[in-house]
Amino acid sequence: MKKLVYLDNNATCMTSPSVRDAMMPYFNEFYGNPSSMHIFGEPAAKALKKAREQVAALLNAKPSEIIFTSCGSESNNHALRGFLESYPKKNHIISTVVEHPAVLQTLKFLEKNKGCTLTLLPVDQNGNISLEKLKEAVTTNTGLITIMSANNETGVIYPIREIAEFAAEKGILFHTDAVQAVGKIPIDLQKTPVSMLSLSGHKLHTPKGIGALYIREGVKIHPFIIGGHQESGRRAGTENIPYIVALGQACQEAGQELKDGSLQKISALRNKLEQALVKQISNTKINGNVPNRLPNTTNLAFEFVEGEAILLKLSELGIAGSTGSACASGSLDPSHVLTAMKLPYSFIHGSLRLSLSKFTTEEEIDYAIEHIPSVIQSLREMSPFYTLPK
Numbered sequence: 512m513k514k515l516v517y518l519d520n521n522a523t524c525m526t527s528p529s530v531r532d533a534m535m536p537y538f539n540e541f542y543g544n545p546s547s548m549h550i551f552g553e554p555a556a557k558a559l560k561k562a563r564e565q566v567a568a569l570l571n572a573k574p575s576e577i578i579f580t581s582c583g584s585e586s587n588n589h590a591l592r593g594f595l596e597s598y599p600k601k602n603h604i605i606s607t608v609v610e611h612p613a614v615l616q617t618l619k620f621l622e623k624n625k626g627c628t629l630t631l632l633p634v635d636q637n638g639n640i641s642l643e644k645l646k647e648a649v650t651t652n653t654g655l656i657t658i659m660s661a662n663n664e665t666g667v668i669y670p671i672r673e674i675a676e677f678a679a680e681k682g683i684l685f686h687t688d689a690v691q692a693v694g695k696i697p698i699d700l701q702k703t704p705v706s707m708l709s710l711s712g713h714k715l716h717t718p719k720g721i722g723a724l725y726i727r728e729g730v731k732i733h734p735f736i737i738g739g740h741q742e743s744g745r746r747a748g749t750e751n752i753p754y755i756v757a758l759g760q761a762c763q764e765a766g767q768e769l770k771d772g773s774l775q776k777i778s779a780l781r782n783k784l785e786q787a788l789v790k791q792i793s794n795t796k797i798n799g800n801v802p803n804r805l806p807n808t809t810n811l812a813f814e815f816v817e818g819e820a821i822l823l824k825l826s827e828l829g830i831a832g833s834t835g836s837a838c839a840s841g842s843l844d845p846s847h848v849l850t851a852m853k854l855p856y857s858f859i860h861g862s863l864r865l866s867l868s869k870f871t872t873e874e875e876i877d878y879a880i881e882h883i884p885s886v887i888q889s890l891r892e893m894s895p896f897y898t899l900p901k
Contacts, residue, residue: 515829516875520714521663521691521808521866522833526757527716533760534718537753545750546741555752562759566723569762570708571699578724578742579755583690583711584613586724589735589746590686590707591617594655595627596733598684601654602627605645608851609634610659614688615847618657628652634851638667638799646677655684660692660708664848664864665799666808668696672703679704684730690714690722694765695774695805706730712754715761716868721754768869777867778806780876784865785809787880792887798849798862807867812849812858815897816890821863824886830879833864 517525537558543551545559563574570577580586591614595602606618608631621627630648632640640658656678661668671687678685686707689698693710700708707730712721726732726745738747768774789795794814813821818834825832834846845859854862865879891897 513829514875514878515831516878517831518865518867518871518875518879519831519833520868520871521666521864523713523719524716524868525870526718527761527764527870529764530717530757530760534753534757537756541752545752546739555750558752558756558759559750562755565759565763566710569693569698569766570725571701572725573728575743576700576725576728578726578746579750579758580722580724580746581720581751582722583611583688583709583714584722585735586709586711586722587611587613587686587688588617589724590709590726590732591621591655591657592625593732593735594684594686594707595621595625597731598654599626601652603630603650603652603654604628605630605632605648605653605656605658607632607634607640607658609638609662609664609848610657611663611688611690614657614659632658636852636854637801638662638665638848638852639801640669642670642673642677645674649681649683653681653683655686657686657688660687660689660698661696661805662799662848663691664846665810665852666691666805666866667799667801668692668803668805671705675704675706678706691805691808694762694768695807697769700725700727707732712758712761715758715765717757717761718754721751721758723758773869774806777869777871780871780873781807781809781865781867783873784867784876784879785811788883791880791884795887796858798852798854798858808864809866810849810862810864812854813861813863813887813891814855814857815894816861816887818860818862820890821861821886824890825883828882828886830882833866834862 541554543555545555563577566577567574622629660671675685684706688709690711694715706727708725710723713719734745736747796812798810822834849859
């Protein structure tokens, strides 16, 4: 019998029931503007303060260092464009070739239109960056390093603490896109001298449309949205209280899950899925197969098949994943992450990312293990490049 198995949590997550329940009163019962100085504004203002404290607690930051935004892309834009406006003479930025488009496309815009110079670091075949190459890329004009905390396609975790410490020693600001990392790995901003950090709620089981930007005390970044006094003048616009409450609740729950072993259960299910598929399907490799990976993410390459065909077949069986190839999103270009890792062309186009959440069950993993091998085999039998094993 066909089940519905959602294994695309790096794209977005289901809103958790507890998060939904926390935010609901702020649509109808406590609907006031938090800036209003009357009885209707007071509950909203208190909720805003509490949520800021909850987000800060997950990061071990100060509440005053948290700005609420609409999403991770806005947070990244605010950090990068705000930096260049604030430090126009320090306009050399170092990043990597495997960043999320919200960072890469913003950097390319700034290079083309705002006069910044850009160095994009390569990665090795496992998706790792070289700290030595990072250090060699620094010039007297380098003002910002921006490197993601964990890769959204492969789950590879980057040495953020070491990079942050190096940047601090050199007097260079350091921003990290932590959208995929927050809530999945511990982040302690008292111990890691990050200047700015971006996060997104819908990767933490909130609705889409809420994010946050951490800006360390003392770092001067130009506002991205100009207008009123909200967010201490750093991001104008009336705060989206229901969604901010959702983010606060989700961050509080994520902090507890980091302590109670929930992530180890997710990792065990990921490993079961990954190991079973590698064992059952020949000519298969794990992209970014390194010890330091997100506990919920696997990226598997199946030779002789196309990723979008895999997705369509799996969808017919009720299984949702995503492909390492960007064909499914309307582009004929392969994944820029897997291309940068110099994977063979036949593997890049046959890559499948499967990402779990705290709501993923062992029964769902067993269903995926039961059906994915036959999907790959049926597609290979149609491939002119595949030779049936004797």
